[in-house]
Structures are given as structure tokens and as C-alpha cells.
Amino acid sequence: EIVLTQSPATLSLSPGERATLSCRASQSVGSYLAWYQQKPGQAPRLLIYDASNRATGIPARFSGSGSGTDFTLTISSLEPEDFAVYYCQQRSNWPPLFTFGPGTKVDFK
Amino acid sequence: QVHLVESGGGVVQPGGSLTLSCAASGFSFSRYAMHWVRQAPGKGLEWVAFIQYDGSNKCYADSVKGRFTISRDNSKNTLSLQMNSLRPEDTAVYYCAKDYGVIAFDYWGQGTLVTVSS
Numbered sequence: 466e467i468v469l470t471q472s473p474a475t476l477s478l479s480p481g482e483r484a485t486l487s488c489r490a491s492q493s494v495g496s497y498l499a500w501y502q503q504k505p506g507q508a509p510r511l512l513i514y515d516a517s518n519r520a521t522g523i524p525a526r527f528s529g530s531g532s533g534t535d536f537t538l539t540i541s542s543l544e545p546e547d548f549a550v551y552y553c554q555q556r557s558n559w560p561p562l563f564t565f566g567p568g569t570k571v572d573f574k
Numbered sequence: 575q576v577h578l579v580e581s582g583g584g585v586v587q588p589g590g591s592l593t594l595s596c597a598a599s600g601f602s603f604s605r606y607a608m609h610w611v612r613q614a615p616g617k618g619l620e621w622v623a624f625i626q627y628d629g630s631n632k633c634y635a636d637s638v639k640g641r642f643t644i645s646r647d648n649s650k651n652t653l654s655l656q657m658n659s660l661r662p663e664d665t666a667v668y669y670c671a672k673d674y675g676v677i678a679f680d681y682w683g684q685g686t687l688v689t690v691s692s
Contacts, residue, residue: 466636499678501619508669508682509611509619520680552619556677560633563609563621 467491469553469566477574484540486569488553493533497556500529500538503568504549512551513538540571548572576600576681578670583686590660590690596653596670596683604628604648607673610655612666613685622668623655624676638664660690 468491478484488498496516501509511520513529516536526541540547553566582594594610610622623644624633632644643656653670667687671679 497677501679503619508684509679510682511674511678511680514674514678514680520674520678554619554621554678560631561624561676562633562635563624565619565621568618 467494467555467557467564469555469564471553471566471569473569475570475572477572478543479574480543480545482543484543484571486538486551488536488566490534490555494555496532498531498536499554501552501554502549503552509552576672578672578681578683580668580670580683580686583668583688585689585691586660587692588660588662588690591658592660592688594655594657594668594686598651598653603651607676608646608653609671609673609679610644611669611671611679614666662690664688665690
């Protein structure tokens with residue numbers, strides 16, 4: 466089973482600052498890596514799929530990079546609505562089994 | 575506009591059963607795989623089950639294999655999750671989610687809470 470590790474657990478920043486979130490896989494997942502944003506009381510929202518492709522309607526300040534075992538989600542300039550928990554997620558080859566990382570909380574400094 | 579609405583959650587005793595439903599609209603349901611994902615109170619996300627667009631393939635997380643069954647009725651645009659032998663650790667909000675390329679989940683319902691407690 467592939468395990469995803471996210472760091473840091475909490476990231477304390479101010480609006481306008483750059484956020485860099487890391488996701489590491491215990492073995493290569495190729496580019497099968499997605500990122501989600503979740504706000505309290507809401508369902509998750511897909512931000513990035515295939516490691517670097519923005520989902521429909523996602524602002525350009527969100528970008529993803531990486532392949533293999535190391536991935537990064539970058540928010541270039543934090544907006545107030547970006548303070549939330551972010552999860553990475555991978556899919557194994559076949560059968561398709563999916564796992565999530567433990568999450569990174571981006572909160573106000 | 576994609577819309578997913580879960581129902582069927584509630585309180586059930588350990589060892590009991592419950593069936594969740596997800597009503598889908600706004601897209602061609604029969605053309606897409608679907609998933610169930612859960613989130614225990616205050617915890618992270620856990621994928622539960624996958625079903626291919628035509629129901630021909632199903633996959634489960636180890637934590638629910640043999641106890642949960644995912645199914646779909648493409649004539650009614652409905653996804654279901656039959657949950658048997660429920661345990662306290664199955665307590666969570668259960669989300670249905672539309673598949674994106676069998677790599678991600680691009681639309682989610684609002685979730686339904688299942689509480690397993692005596």
C-alpha cells in the first residue's frame with residue numbers, strides 16, 4: 466500500500482504570502498497525484514489532477530508540480546478564502562485503489 | 575450543473591446495517607465511474623469504494639472489504655453503498671464523488687453522517 470505524507474501539518478501565513486505544501490509518496494505514483502481543498506463543513510474541492518493540471522474553475526494562483534514520489538502544491542499569493550485544509554491523493558495502477566495524505570492546514574498567522 | 579445528493583445516514587448499533595444512496599443529476603451518470611469517500615469526525619479523508627461506469631468493476635478499501643457493497647442503477651441515476659457489520663470506527667460523513675479519469679474525484683456531494691454507537 467502506498468502511503469502519502471504531507472508537510473508541514475500546519476502552515477501559518479498571511480494573505481498575500483506564498484504557500485508551498487509538500488506531499489511525498491512511499492513509492493512512485495508517476496503523475497497520478499491530485500490535490501483538494503476543504504473548508505470547515507464543506508465537501509472537498511478538486512484543485513489539481515495529474516500532478517500539475519488545474520481543475521475546471523480553479524484560479525491560476527494554484528499550481529502543482531512533481532512526479533514520482535515528491536509533489537508540491539503552490540499558492541502564489543494567498544487570498545482570504547484560501548485558508549483551509551489541503552489533501553493530496555494518489556491512485557495505484559490496477560486495481561484502482563486510492564489513498565489520501567493526512568492533510569496540511571493553512572491558517573492565519 | 576453536476577449535483578450529487580447523499581441520503582440514508584443515521585445512527586446504527588455496532589453490527590448493524592445501513593444503506594446509503596446518492597442521487598446524481600446534471601451529467602451523463604451512466605458514462606462515469608463513481609466513488610464513496612468518508613471522513614471521520616475531525617479526521618482526514620478515506621476512500622471507501624469505486625464502481626466502474628457500467629458496474630462491471632468494483633474496488634474496496636481493505637478497511638471495508640467484505641462488509642460494504644457498492645452498486646449503481648444507471649436507469650435511476652443512483653449510486654448506493656450497502657454497509658453491513660458496522661463498527662464504531664465506521665462513524666463518518668460519507669460522500670459520494672464523481673470520478674475523473676479514474677485518477678481523481680471532480681464533484682462531491684454534501685455528505686451524509688453515519689454514526690455507529692450503542
